[in-house]
Amino acid sequence: MSRELTLDPRVDLGRGLLLPNPVGVASGTFGYGFEFEHLVDIQRLGAIYTKGTTPLPRAGNAPPRVAETAAGMLNSIGLHNPGVEHVATAYAPRFAGWRVPVVVNVAAATVEEYVDCLRRLEIDGVAGIELNISCPNIANGLDFGRDAAAAGRLVQACRAATSRCLIVKLSPNVTDIGAVARAVEAAGADAVSAVNTYIGMKVNLGSGRPVLPGRGTGGLSGPAIKPLALAAVAAVRAAVSLPVVGVGGIAEPADALEFFVAGADAVQVGTANFTEPGAAIRVLDGVVAYAEAHRLGRLTELRAVPAPQPA
Numbered sequence: 307m308s309r310e311l312t313l314d315p316r317v318d319l320g321r322g323l324l325l326p327n328p329v330g331v332a333s334g335t336f337g338y339g340f341e342f343e344h345l346v347d348i349q350r351l352g353a354i355y356t357k358g359t360t361p362l363p364r365a366g367n368a369p370p371r372v373a374e375t376a377a378g379m380l381n382s383i384g385l386h387n388p389g390v391e392h393v394a395t396a397y398a399p400r401f402a403g404w405r406v407p408v409v410v411n412v413a414a415a416t417v418e419e420y421v422d423c424l425r426r427l428e429i430d431g432v433a434g435i436e437l438n439i440s441c442p443n444i445a446n447g448l449d450f451g452r453d454a455a456a457a458g459r460l461v462q463a464c465r466a467a468t469s470r471c472l473i474v475k476l477s478p479n480v481t482d483i484g485a486v487a488r489a490v491e492a493a494g495a496d497a498v499s500a501v502n503t504y505i506g507m508k509v510n511l512g513s514g515r516p517v518l519p520g521r522g523t524g525g526l527s528g529p530a531i532k533p534l535a536l537a538a539v540a541a542v543r544a545a546v547s548l549p550v551v552g553v554g555g556i557a558e559p560a561d562a563l564e565f566f567v568a569g570a571d572a573v574q575v576g577t578a579n580f581t582e583p584g585a586a587i588r589v590l591d592g593v594v595a596y597a598e599a600h601r602l603g604r605l606t607e608l609r610a611v612p613a614p615q616p617a
């Protein structure tokens with residue numbers, strides 16, 4: 307006798323993007339999906355958020371580009387990717403045949419470049435756009451994501467350029483992440499994801515220099531950032547009524563469940579993919595088993611932080 311499932315695992319991120327389940331893989335940790343196709347059943351994922359895709363191909367920074375830290379890692383990959391044209395012509399037709407929705411993560415240096423990328427991605431196979439706003443804004447030298455007004459202007463222009471679900475990925479390297487979330491909500495974002503990596507540094511005492519070249523800093527990710535990311539998600543949940551995709555240090559089903567308590571509607575598994583390519587699938591199975599054991603109809607029933615009511 308088959309047992310009746312109580313859980314509806316689907317997550318509506320808006321504008322037609324209905325995820326089959328809430329557990330996806332985070333940008334920059336799963337390539338464009340092909341790289342993992344032979345290792346795990348990628349079609350079971352809730353979504354694949356691709357590597358950050360830029361207007362032109364980029365080779366990224368010279369090595370070393372990653373460094374291990376306590377319970378995490380630092381990276382300064384420098385957006386190594388084949389460029390939007392290649393993604394549109396060579397990858398998107400393959401995405402179109404997949405069951406798993408592919409959300410293309412986009413990064414650029416000017417508003418115009420973001421807009422051009424989004425226009426090029428108005429094609430089959432692109433289920434949604436995740437806007438990486440943690441990019442230096444050439445016009446004023448500061449990350450778009452660090453300034454609520456600049457983030458709002460960028461999202462307003464991007465909104466006009468895409469019919470796809472527009473997910474804005476928030477930077478945690480700000481004083482008030484809720485203010486940035488409110489600005490992108492007002493500018494027309496369909497959802498937000500939180501968070502990108504935290505700025506960090508590792509120093510080699512022997513050489514007396516930082517381990518990563520250039521500015522010496524990189525993005526910190528992995529279990530080390532989970533408590534920070536949970537606090538950020540709770541702050542965003544309290545600030546906006548948009549769907550929130552939680553990301554930061556998720557490696558176990560319990561980690562993902564904690565993000566639902568903090569207010570997430572869906573989650574992404576990132577750094578854990580490097581040590582365990584099937585981590586997201588294992589997290590998904592554990593989350594579903596928990597929900598079934600607790601007779602949950604929706605994972606949002608776990609939520610402890612209420613969202614504000616739309617005005």
Ligand SMILES: Cc1cc2nc3c(=O)[nH]c(=O)nc-3n(C[C@H](O)[C@H](O)[C@H](O)COP(=O)(O)O)c2cc1C
Nearest residue numbers: 332333334358381438501502527528554555576577
């Ligand atoms: C090696 C590496 C590359 C990343 N590249 C991107 C990227 O291109 N665009 C982006 O928005 N986030 C990128 N991220 C950030 C992750 O998507 C995620 O937000 C962050 O790592 C926190 O999640 P985690 O602790 O589960 O890894 C990258 C992270 C890592 C570790």
